[in-house]
Amino acid sequence: MNESNEAVIEFLGVRKRFGTQEAVRELSLRIPRGCVYALLGPNGAGKSTTIKMAMGSLRRDAGSIRILGREVCDDPSWVKQRVGFVGELQFIYRWMRIAEVIRFCSSFYPTWNATLCQELVRRFELDPRKKVRHLSKGMTVKLGLLLAIAHEPEVLILDEPTSGLDPLMREDFVDGILRNMCDGRRSILFASHTLQDVQRLADRVGILVDGELLVDRPIDELLRTTKTIRAVLTDEKSPRRTPHGAIVESVDRREWSVTVSDFSAGQVEQVRSQNRVESIDAVNMNLEEIFKAYVRGRRNVA
Amino acid sequence: MTIDPQSHIPVYLQIVDGLRHAIVRGVYRAGDVLPSVRELSLKLKVNPNTVLRAYEALESDKVIEKRRGSGMYVAMGGLKAAREQSAEAVLESLDEVAVQARAADMKPQGVMKHFAQAMFKVFSKEPKS
Numbered sequence: 001m002n003e004s005n006e007a008v009i010e011f012l013g014v015r016k017r018f019g020t021q022e023a024v025r026e027l028s029l030r031i032p033r034g035c036v037y038a039l040l041g042p043n044g045a046g047k048s049t050t051i052k053m054a055m056g057s058l059r060r061d062a063g064s065i066r067i068l069g070r071e072v073c074d075d076p077s078w079v080k081q082r083v084g085f086v087g088e089l090q091f092i093y094r095w096m097r098i099a100e101v102i103r104f105c106s107s108f109y110p111t112w113n114a115t116l117c118q119e120l121v122r123r124f125e126l127d128p129r130k131k132v133r134h135l136s137k138g139m140t141v142k143l144g145l146l147l148a149i150a151h152e153p154e155v156l157i158l159d160e161p162t163s164g165l166d167p168l169m170r171e172d173f174v175d176g177i178l179r180n181m182c183d184g185r186r187s188i189l190f191a192s193h194t195l196q197d198v199q200r201l202a203d204r205v206g207i208l209v210d211g212e213l214l215v216d217r218p219i220d221e222l223l224r225t226t227k228t229i230r231a232v233l234t235d236e237k238s239p240r241r242t243p244h245g246a247i248v249e250s251v252d253r254r255e256w257s258v259t260v261s262d263f264s265a266g267q268v269e270q271v272r273s274q275n276r277v278e279s280i281d282a283v284n285m286n287l288e289e290i291f292k293a294y295v296r297g298r299r300n301v302a
Numbered sequence: 303m304t305i306d307p308q309s310h311i312p313v314y315l316q317i318v319d320g321l322r323h324a325i326v327r328g329v330y331r332a333g334d335v336l337p338s339v340r341e342l343s344l345k346l347k348v349n350p351n352t353v354l355r356a357y358e359a360l361e362s363d364k365v366i367e368k369r370r371g372s373g374m375y376v377a378m379g380g381l382k383a384a385r386e387q388s389a390e391a392v393l394e395s396l397d398e399v400a401v402q403a404r405a406a407d408m409k410p411q412g413v414m415k416h417f418a419q420a421m422f423k424v425f426s427k428e429p430k431s
């Protein structure tokens with residue numbers, strides 16, 4: 001990652017409400033240059049709302065969003081020139097042929113790189129004469145990525161780009177991003193449910209649940225320090241003292257599981273000394289398990 | 303080398319481990335050039351920042367070394383360092399086995415006997431040099 005600490009995308013105290021529902025609460029988040037940031041969250045957590053606000057296509061109620069130092073609402077066209085976007089549903093001009101769509105879109109961008117565009121057409125095996133409406137879902141997403149990156153944007157924003165794609169198409173998509181966007185200078189914000197892709201691409205992970213950012217840290221750190229302490233209770237009915245840093249806990253018969261965010265041997269000792277347990281151990285968790293723990297923990301409390 | 307994108311082990315540690323094994327197995331020898339960050343990133347389909355992190359970790363462990371302007375090479379003492387670190391990882395996994403054995407309520411003598419037999423079986427198959 002680039003050494004400079006300059007924020008390329010910065011949310012500060014962003015809030016959005018739909019009627020009585022708080023879709024995004026006090027969201028603050030900064031993405032430095034060269035960073036690939038994955039935003040995870042269950043359906044309806046506010047991911048798409050967050051991304052729409054970053055793209056300037058949805059107004060927020062409070063806070064500021066800066067991309068490359070500029071407030072997105074002050075200068076939307078300046079920002080759009082420098083950002084590439086691929087959404088979940090591709091509303092590309094379905095009646096046009098691929099070559100026509102490319103010609104049309106290229107006219108908006110002074111920085112459009114025709115050589116790169118040709119290379120992407122070849123690499124993605126897009127037939128320029130084909131009509132958009134005759135493309136498969138996978139090919140449509142590839143065309144979407146081509147249109148988002150051929151002007152060589154400094155920032156790429158993706159909303160669920162690979163959901164519903166087969167593994168080979170997903171790999172092509174990931175490859176397209178690695179080849180063209182991961183050069184240490186460009187930054188990426190992507191919302192995704194496809195956790196394999198997140199683990200391949202992300203430097204940093206945010207977990208958004210019910211409009212609140214519960215996690216915002218490097219992916220390696222998240223995987224290494226989130227663990228589940230499992231204790232067998234001497235008596236499942238006796239009161240339990242939960243260790244600090246607990247995200248979620250559950251009891252199944254005599255097994256008590258507590259997932260903690262910054263695991264230390266001290267927490268195991270704390271559980272052992274403050275509760276009557278017969279045995280105790282700690283298990284590692286993968287990204288999917290960590291994600292589910294945060295969602296469940298948040299929803300139990302709420 | 304392959305990456306398991308669903309593992310609980312961070313991808314950069316999987317790369318560190320994979321390269322270390324490759325060096326111990328003789329895929330790369332002392333003085334050999336390693337794939338560039340970009341090459342390995344595209345081959346494994348992972349973020350180049352992650353590959354870079356793995357290379358930095360192996361460099362600070364003295365397994366590989368940077369040469370000005372021409373990339374990463376297996377260090378002169380790289381095989382020895384890689385062997386030592388792989389051995390450490392094997393011993394750590396034995397610690398884990400001990401914990402599991404206790405959780406399974408096994409008798410230490412039984413586990414040790416089985417392990418001694420397993421070692422004997424594997425090592426006696428080794429062709430004599």
